[in-house]
Amino acid sequence: MRMWAQSHLCQKPQRVSSVLAAAFALIFLILGSQSASALPAFARKYGLRCSACHESWPALNNFGLKFRDNGYQLMNDRDAPIWQNPGYWPVTFRITPIWHRLSSLQQVDTYTSGIASPTGSTAARISSSGFDLSGLDFHTGGTLEKNISFYVLPSSDSTGSFHFESVNARLDNIGGSPWLNLRVGRFELNNLLSEKRTLWLSGNGGIYQTYHFIPVGDGNIFGQMGDNQLGMEYLGHSVDDRTRVSASLLSSSDGNVNLSTGANSYSGFFTFDQGFDTGKLGTQRIGAYAFVGEAATYYPTNSSGGTGAVPIPGSGIGNKGFSRVGFYGQFYLGPHFDLNVVTQHGEDNAWFGQGYGNAIASDGNGGATATCSSPANGPNCPLNNTPGTTLPAGSRSPIWNGYTFEARYVYSPQLIFKAVYEAERMQQQATPGTVSSLGNINNYSIGYRYNPFMTSRAGFAYFGEFNLFHQDGTGPVNAAGNTTNVNTSELLFGLDFDF
């Protein structure tokens, strides 16, 4: 009994010390965990912090741009994979838990007292909020050997449906020259203001409208600079990356695989930009781009299934032209503030303007369903430029201009404030008499990203943003029978991390 008592008395402090030890261990674990997390692929390879390459992850700064242009190499002797621990696996994943509130006008049924079924419809604002998820990205990339690099990005939507967002291999510094780099596969076009590295995550704010603008009723989905494209890219740059030039030969498929669209339609994307040192202000960069090409408007069909004239994948002919040209500017006003500007002058062939173009691709005009013989057959019916088709009288090329301004205030490498304004303006509608402003867009976003820690091991940020999107004349029909404008807003907060 006495022994038990002694033992019991002795046990009490032991229990206390165990609790204390556990508490200390927990504290050290928490404190230590900041640098002990798993490793983003490139940062852990070179031991550089995220901020070395990213103004704020994932947007690149000039050093990161040079690193990318060199094929994910720093151009020292540590680039080849032989320098890596055999256990090194260059994979990073990213998924973003968020809370957001969406508000938009939608077509809503209306009821009359005493009648249970809808008696009409009108435009009404629907607002909803809740916790949500982004899609999941698996980034894997790096060097297979010195000057041979790759990038693979399987990406899912928020329901887990995967596709290959990027898959490409690169031959870098061919012949020892930074002016000769070739890339083949599916890749982001060489846009100075990268949409794939955008700091924005809301539905309308997360893309650049200028890169995706399509006039109302236009059937050409193939000129979207923001979508990753399939093709081959030449890139050349000076040693310090101040001068950059690129030319890409692309399938006019908007990045869709399996040769599912045109039989032989290609487009080209060309860029040039030049950086200038301006003393204490930093490096200013200006450039220009041109995206010109052709895409199919006529798809031979097969009606034997009894479901109508179904276009045959990959058969598209009757190519018509399109173009997107514009300027880039990246202006630094000291170490804290920068302004990115993109302009665009876009033009589609009149056939596209009348809705011909995409009868196959799943992300456009309705997919490979039966086509229509006339635009009057329905707004969701893919049009097909079958032999004998004629354009409505007076049809002409839709022409528009776009402007994107993105300002960033970098308080520190860990905290950034940001704002975007975009304007898309129709210059010429495809059909005479159409309201001149139909389809015009104003898009505003403001937000912040805060990285509570910054290491080369993992990326983590609290972020918040607010987006307002307005488009003329494409909203639901109100009770008076008039088409309203689209006015949507989104407030979004979340935790962004890569691991």
Add this chain to the structure above:
Amino acid sequence: MHTNLLKWSLLLSAVVALCLSAVSYAQLTTNQQQEWLNSPAASSHVGNLSGSAHAAALPYRRYCVGCHGPLGDGVGENAPWINPQPRNFQLAIFKCRSTPTGTLPTDQDLYDSIGRGLDRSNMPSWNVLTKQERTDLVAWIKHFSPRWQNEKPGTPIQIPAEPEITPDRVKAGQEVFRKMECWKCHGVQGMANGPSSSTLTDDLGRPISPFNFTDGSRPLCGSTDSDIYKIFMTGLDGTPMPSFADNIKPEEAWDLVFYLRSLQPHNAYNAKERQIANQLGLKPVNPNAPAQ
């Protein structure tokens, strides 16, 4: 009971003492550096540019702190994983200088190292930064060490004009290589496998390898003939590579440059040296050969 109380008191005191000492050390160091940050030494001049340490605080935090650490002591979070270890700016000992051994480098030397990067290390070329940013970073580096408060940079060594390369000069360079016992570390064929190569350590006792002239690596402090000349006339401070300024004459140093060039695989600088070496049929250095 008293024993337990005593034990816990001691434990608590130890923890408090540990915490206080850590805080006071950090405080002291930070205060010192804050003082140095505002001193005239925390500035730099490269060409027409003047650099300010204050202006480099953000770039340093963005690009450099992960390896060199917030206090410039070379123990950033990545330091344990990096070989060779990041430079400890608090010691102000730099390998790549134009100044005599033991002296501080010039602002231009530091500026060049930032822009060039250091091959065979994790230090990349930062030539993508603006010249102003690099000049500011030089000033920032200088604020970490008291040496800059009390010492002036050394006077850059004079590099005589590069003479015409001849077979005799390449042969003479090989003799310098033998006589100065470069082979002891670099090996008789310049393959970094000399008898002392496996025993070398830097000033902090960390293992270090000599340069292998034959594997295509770029010389640490620049690729031009003048850069190589500077290396053995100024030494790589903090490493076993000494300065030979007191042991060999300038013309012998140029001979050595030509010979070392002949050991390198073909590159943009050594076509003539390699051709001469082939014509001469140069054999590896014989350590036991009588002096010529």
